[in-house]
Amino acid sequence: xxxxxxxxxxxxxxxxLHLTPDELGPVRADLNRVLAYVSQLQKLDLEGVxxxxxxxxxxxxxxxDRPEPSLGIAEATKNGPVVExxxxxxxxxxxxxxxxE
Amino acid sequence: xxxxxxxxxxxxxxxELKTATxxxxxxxxxxxxxxxSHTCPVCLGMPGVLPVLNREAIHLAVRSALALNCEVRxxxxxxxxxxxxxxxxxxxxxxxxxxxxxxxxxxxxxPASGEGRRIGIRRIHxxxxxxxxxxxxxxxxxxxxxxxxxxRAGVPLIEIxxxxxxxxxxxxxxYLTELRAILSYLDVSDLRMEEGSMRxxxxxxxxxxxxxxxxxxxxxxxxxxxNSIRNVQRGIEYEVERxxxxxxxxxxxxxxxxxxxxxxxRTYSQRSKEEANDYRYFPEPDLPPLVxxxxxxxxxxxxxxxxxxxxxxxxxxRGIPPKDAEVLVLDREAYQYWLQATERFxxxxxxxxxxxxxxxRLINARGESYAKxxxxxxxxxxxxxxxxxxxxxxxxxxxxxxxxxxxxKRAEEVVKEKGMSQITDEGAIRSIVEEVxxxxxAVIQDYLSGKEKALAFLVGQVxxxxxxxxxPDLVNQLLKDVIHHDYNTAQ
Numbered sequence: 001x002x003x004x005x006x007x008x009x010x011x012x013x014x015x016x017l018h019l020t021p022d023e024l025g026p027v028r029a030d031l032n033r034v035l036a037y038v039s040q041l042q043k044l045d046l047e048g049v050x051x052x053x054x055x056x057x058x059x060x061x062x063x064x065d066r067p068e069p070s071l072g073i074a075e076a077t078k079n080g081p082v083v084e085x086x087x088x089x090x091x092x093x094x095x096x097x098x099x100x101e
Numbered sequence: 102x103x104x105x106x107x108x109x110x111x112x113x114x115x116x117e118l119k120t121a122t123x124x125x126x127x128x129x130x131x132x133x134x135x136x137x138s139h140t141c142p143v144c145l146g147m148p149g150v151l152p153v154l155n156r157e158a159i160h161l162a163v164r165s166a167l168a169l170n171c172e173v174r175x176x177x178x179x180x181x182x183x184x185x186x187x188x189x190x191x192x193x194x195x196x197x198x199x200x201x202x203x204x205x206x207x208x209x210x211x212p213a214s215g216e217g218r219r220i221g222i223r224r225i226h227x228x229x230x231x232x233x234x235x236x237x238x239x240x241x242x243x244x245x246x247x248x249x250x251x252x253r254a255g256v257p258l259i260e261i262x263x264x265x266x267x268x269x270x271x272x273x274x275x276y277l278t279e280l281r282a283i284l285s286y287l288d289v290s291d292l293r294m295e296e297g298s299m300r301x302x303x304x305x306x307x308x309x310x311x312x313x314x315x316x317x318x319x320x321x322x323x324x325x326x327x328n329s330i331r332n333v334q335r336g337i338e339y340e341v342e343r344x345x346x347x348x349x350x351x352x353x354x355x356x357x358x359x360x361x362x363x364x365x366x367r368t369y370s371q372r373s374k375e376e377a378n379d380y381r382y383f384p385e386p387d388l389p390p391l392v393x394x395x396x397x398x399x400x401x402x403x404x405x406x407x408x409x410x411x412x413x414x415x416x417x418x419r420g421i422p423p424k425d426a427e428v429l430v431l432d433r434e435a436y437q438y439w440l441q442a443t444e445r446f447x448x449x450x451x452x453x454x455x456x457x458x459x460x461x462r463l464i465n466a467r468g469e470s471y472a473k474x475x476x477x478x479x480x481x482x483x484x485x486x487x488x489x490x491x492x493x494x495x496x497x498x499x500x501x502x503x504x505x506x507x508x509x510k511r512a513e514e515v516v517k518e519k520g521m522s523q524i525t526d527e528g529a530i531r532s533i534v535e536e537v538x539x540x541x542x543a544v545i546q547d548y549l550s551g552k553e554k555a556l557a558f559l560v561g562q563v564x565x566x567x568x569x570x571x572x573p574d575l576v577n578q579l580l581k582d583v584i585h586h587d588y589n590t591a592q
Contacts, residue, residue: 014379016185053178053200053384059392060179065120065157068127068141076140076251086136087235087248090187 003032105310108341110273111265115258116290117298118161123255124229125152132296136250144255146190151387158257161289162202165259166225167402168287171206175393179385187249188232198382201226210275220276221264230256265316270337277330282409285433294329301333305340320354324368327361336361340368419449425457434471441478446485463506475506484512497521530571534579537562545588
């Protein structure tokens with residue numbers, strides 16, 4: 001499998017990476033090499049093997065539903081470049097940006 | 102394109118679970134706190150932190166799944182759903198993708214015409230909620246910026262995905278109403294659509310008659326985040342009309358996400374769905390699979406409360422007309438009010454009648470609910486007991502109930518203060534009856550010549566004299582007695 005320039009641009013857009021035309025070729029070559037390396041796994045016969053959900057054979061521990069102290073507004077928002085009324089101010093959101101739920 | 106088509110609707114309902122803390126951290130999950138006061142490194146998306154599942158969230162999710170007839174998977178896993186948006190600090194939402202908590206359930210709806218119908222539930226999965234954005238400006242389109250409050254980020258949700266089994270906006274309404282009723286008896290969520298603790302997205306498409314392809318291949322429009330059941334219905338109605346007109350004009354329906362405008366009743370385009378959805382799910386490496394034992398799942402099933410279908414049956418078997426039973430079932434608070442009242446008062450029908458007419462009217466007029474009504478079930482029972490003992494008439498009781506709602510006083514107090522008491526003393530009423538008859542000899546003749554209405558007039562006159570306090574059936578009886586005894590000598 002070989003990735004095209006269009007594939008690379010699509011993935012870059014999803015990851016919010018801005019590639020210059022000069023960067024496109026090298027990134028494509030690198031990614032194709034990575035995929036080729038990983039594709040060795042395709043050779044394995046996995047008939048009847050359950051997909052690995054997690055690298056450690058364990059299951060999720062459950063926590064009791066007891067409140068613990070939060071950070072506090074000042075501490076929680078300390079890293080925000082702009083904070084207004086205890087909230088993070090973000091620039092205008094463009095329509096058509098990725099979103100979901 | 103054919104003019105004939107079938108409406109295909111599937112609903113995705115998000116329900117916030119009523120836990121004390123968030124899904125993956127110990128921050129409080131309560132609604133309405135100061136912005137960002139319920140946040141910590143986990144729900145702020147700081148690097149290096151680890152999520153730990155909230156046991157109660159899983160319990161409530163399993164409880165919901167079982168009540169909705171789903172199969173709960175003994176083994177399910179969490180995945181990362183990636184997208185960039187300012188309300189999502191990690192830039193991914195922890196959700197469940199291909200191995201959700203539960204599958205293959207159903208809800209029965211009862212259309213006015215015809216039999217009950219099962220609407221399939223494809224899956225129920227557990228996920229975390231996103232934060233809340235407060236846009237600076239009238240609407241998103243012309244906002245200059247947005248303020249991010251992450252109190253809601255990480256609050257546990259279940260998403261209940263129906264099969265595309267609904268065939269009209271009305272069926273969608275019935276499904277949502279029944280779903281909400283079931284969840285309310287489970288007590289798993291506040292279910293306040295206006296506060297966002299229950300949210301609904303509707304997928305709407307039209308299938309031309311004769312179309313033989315897969316439903317998945319029809320262009321479908323998703324109406325996002327509508328804030329009431331009524332508006333879900335309106336949004337679907339509008340969307341069906343819009344798409345039908347497009348098909349008539351031979352236009353292609355674009356697969357897209359649309360919002361709903363409450364003021365105009367219309368849907369409007371938000372973004373094209375064709376390229377936007379590319380969430381690149383992969384297994385959440387920070388959470389091992391969720392393993393639930395068959396015994397534990399069974400213990401949750403055993404602890405399920407009575408659900409709407411069982412309650413309907415019980416009410417009808419106690420002689421409550423199906424229509425009244427339906428009103429009680431769909432409002433859990435009303436049903437609990439009814440249960441408490443009928444525990445103390447033996448006439449189920451009378452309690453029901455008073456609740457659904459006078460109590461309901463006063464509650465609505467005062468903007469109260471059954472749980473917070475100024476007159477609770479005990480108050481109503483005291484009133485009904487006064488009627489039963491003959492102290493006041495049913496007509497007087499209506500006035501007493503209104504005063505009880507207004508003043509918060511008990512029935513007996515109101516009766517005493519207003520100087521009300523039904524005159525049950527036969528001697529007292531008899532003398533008034535005799536007086537009235539003396540004044541209306543012509544009416545007596547009318548009555549004697551067979552005009553039944555004449556008696557009603559005479560009853561009215563006696564009631565007027567007694568300011569409505571005479572016991573009506575006694576008045577009736579005495580009038581007949583006196584007329585036949587004193588005025589009917591000719592026969």
